[in-house]
Amino acid sequence: MKILALSGSPRKKGNSVRLLDEFCRGAEAAGHEVLFFDVAHMNIHACLACNACRIDGSCFQQDGMQEIYPHLVDADAIVLATPLYYFGMSAQLKLVIDRFYGVNEALRAHPKQAVLLAACGDAEEDTLDALLAHYKALCSYCHWQDRGQALAIGVYDIGAVEGLPCLQEAYELGKSL
Numbered sequence: 556m557k558i559l560a561l562s563g564s565p566r567k568k569g570n571s572v573r574l575l576d577e578f579c580r581g582a583e584a585a586g587h588e589v590l591f592f593d594v595a596h597m598n599i600h601a602c603l604a605c606n607a608c609r610i611d612g613s614c615f616q617q618d619g620m621q622e623i624y625p626h627l628v629d630a631d632a633i634v635l636a637t638p639l640y641y642f643g644m645s646a647q648l649k650l651v652i653d654r655f656y657g658v659n660e661a662l663r664a665h666p667k668q669a670v671l672l673a674a675c676g677d678a679e680e681d682t683l684d685a686l687l688a689h690y691k692a693l694c695s696y697c698h699w700q701d702r703g704q705a706l707a708i709g710v711y712d713i714g715a716v717e718g719l720p721c722l723q724e725a726y727e728l729g730k731s732l
């Protein structure tokens with residue numbers, strides 16, 4: 556299986572990156588091919604809503620998305636890893652999601668499995684509700700089958716995720732695909 560992994564944290568050793576490391580380790584142990592993109596450190600611009608893709612079937616912006624687009628369409632699974640920023644995914648990851656627009660029809664025509672990995676500082680019962688609702692809506696619209704989430708809750712500082720069960724959950728998720 557070909558898995559597209561998108562990491563949306565600017566913290567290279569952050570908590571969501573650690574979840575993604577473990578997920579990838581599990582996926583590779585199961586024999587899957589993982590294509591990892593550290594989108595927070597790529598040159599990716601916001602969608603301009605120019606609708607050129609509606610005419611050409613592709614996005615005219617020549618930036619980091621051109622590396623991601625071919626895999627985005629043909630991957631069998633997608634894993635989104637993000638810190639929680641003001642109740643949603645990071646802006647760095649949202650930029651990429653908005654650019655899905657450039658291949659919208661092709662993307663929706665290729666159903667995938669999907670996984671969400673997220674880290675947040677607070678530990679209130681509803682801390683992740685908005686992010687999970689967004690992820691669920693994305694899955695429904697993009698024809699993705701949700702295969703689960705690994706969530707690091709109550710972790711602010713880099714390294715706070717170490718020793719939490721969510722790391723093992725991320726590994727198992729990767730292995731179970």
Ligand SMILES: Cc1cc2nc3c(=O)[nH]c(=O)nc-3n(C[C@H](O)[C@H](O)[C@H](O)COP(=O)(O)O)c2cc1C
Pocket residue numbers: 564565566568569570571572637638639640641642643674675676677678682710711712713
């Ligand atoms: C701009 C910003 C916004 C944040 N917003 C939230 C939030 O709404 N809720 C929360 O619980 N934590 C919030 N946090 C804390 C992060 O989610 C937390 O530190 C997380 O572990 C970061 O993940 P990372 O290490 O993968 O970058 C915020 C942090 C930053 C920098």
